[in-house]
Amino acid sequence: MQQAIAILDSGVGGLTVVKEVMRQLPQEKIIYFGDTARTPYGPRPSEDVVSFTRQIVDYLIQFSPKMIVIACNTATAVALEDIRSRVNIPVVGVIHPGARAAIKATKTGIVGVIGTDGTIRSGAYEHALKQIAPQLQVVSRACPDFVPLVEKGQFRTSHTYKVVERALYDLKDNAMDCLILGCTHYPFLTETISEVMGPEVALISSADETAREISTILYQSNQLARSDETPIHQFFCSGEPGMFRKIAQDWLGDHILLQPVVWQSPSIS
Template sequence: MQQAIAILDSGVGGLTVVKEVMRQLPQEKIIYFGDTARTPYGPRTSEEVVQFTRQIVDYLVQFQPKMIVIACNTATAVALEDIRSRVNVPVVGVIHPGARAAIKATQTGVVGVIGTDGTIRSGAYLNALKQISPAIQVVSRSCPDFVPMVEKGLFRSPETHKVVEKSLEGLSFPPMDCLILGCTHYPFLADTIGEVMGPNVSLISSADETAREISTILYQTNHLARSHETPIHQFFCSGEPAMFRHIAQDWLGEQIMLQPVVWQSPSIT
C-alpha cells in the first residue's frame, strides 16, 4: 500500500499546502487532519498547542505515513522540534520555507510578516529570517480576526475586505516590498490582502516552498511515489464536517474532483 504524506493544521488553512502538494506531486497520497473543533490555535498557550499537535500526530501515525507536515505556523513555531523527537519519519514545518521564499523575493531587505498571535509572539519568523540574512529588517503584526473568518468560509465578502483593511492599516509603507502570509489560512484572503497592500508588495505564501521541500526530502530519501495509480486521499476534521468539506472542495477545485477522496470525522480526545 502506498505510504501517505500526513498533513495537519488547526483547521482548513493547511489545505493551501495540500493544493500545492497535489499540483507538484500528483502521485502522492495525502492524509489531511484539520482540527476544526479547536481552531484557532493562535490565542492558545504553547502548552495547549503542543498537546493538540501531539494528539493529532499520535492519531495519524496509525496510517504509517512516510512524512508528517505541520501545515500550521503556530504549531510549527512551538511544536516542530517536539514532534521530530517523537516520530521516526521526516517532519516538515512551514516557517523556514516561507522565510527562504521571502529572502529570495525581497529587493529592499525589508520584509513584513502577518500571522496569528501565537506565531508573532513566538518570534519564529523573525528568527528564521535573521538566521538566513542577519541584516534583514522585519515588520511583524498579528491579525487574529483572519482565521475565524476563513473557518466560516467568509473569504470573499465585503465585510471581509473591511476587516482586512482595518487589520493591515498602516502596515504598507516603503521600503517593504514583500509580506509573508505567516498563517496557512491567510492565502484564502490573498486577493483581498493584495488589494489592501497594493501592487508594490509581493505576497509570500509558504505553501509553494513547503511543497518543494517535501519533494526534495522524498527524492533524497528515495520515498517518492512510484505507483502510477490514482491515489485515494483521506481528509479528517475534528469539528463540523459540512463546512470543512465545502471549503475544501471550493479551494481545491478540480484537483479534488479528479481524485477519489474519503471524508472522515475522527475523535482524538
C-alpha cells in the same frame, strides 16, 4: 500499500499546502487532518498547541505515513521540535520554507510578516529570516481576526475587506516589498490582502516552497511515489464537517475532482 504524506493544521488553512503538494506531486497520497473543533490555535497557550499537535500526530501515525507536515505556523513555531523527537519519520514545518521564499523575493530588504498571535509572539519568522539574512528589517503584525473569517468561508465579503484593512492599514507606511502570509489560512484571503496592500507588495505563501521541500526530502530518501495507481486521499476534521468539506472542495477544485477522496470526522483525545 502506498504510504501517505500526513498533513495537519488547526483547521482549513493547511489545504493551501495540500493544493501545492497535489500540484507538484500528483502521485502522492495525502492524509489531511484539520482540527476545526479547536481552531484557532493562535490565541492558545503554547502548551495547549503542543498537546493538540501531539494528539493529532498520534492519531495520524496509525496510518503509517512516510512524512508528517505541520501545515500550521503556530504549531510549527511551538511544537515542531517536540514532534520530531517523538517520531522516526521526517517532520516538515512551514516557517523556514516561507522565510526562504521571502528572502528570494525581497529587493528592499524590508519584509513584513503577518500571522496569529502565537506565531508572531514566538518570533519564529524573524529568527528564521535573520538566521539566513541578518541584514533584513522585519516588520511583524498579529492578525487574529483572519482565521475565523476563513473558517467561516468569508473570503471576499465587504466585512472581510474592512477587517483586513483595519488590521493592515499602517503596515503600508513601511517600505516593504513583500509580505509573508505567516498563517496557512491567509492565502484564502490573498485577493483582499493584495487589494489592501497594493500591487507593489508581493505576498509570500509558504505553500509552494514547503511542497518543494517535501519533494526534495522524499527524493533524497528514495520515497517518492512510483505507483501508477490513482492515490486515494483521506480528509479528516474534528468539528462540523459541512463547511470544512465545502471549503476543501472549492479550494482544491480540479485537484480532487477526478480522484477518489474519503471524508471522515474522527474522535481524538
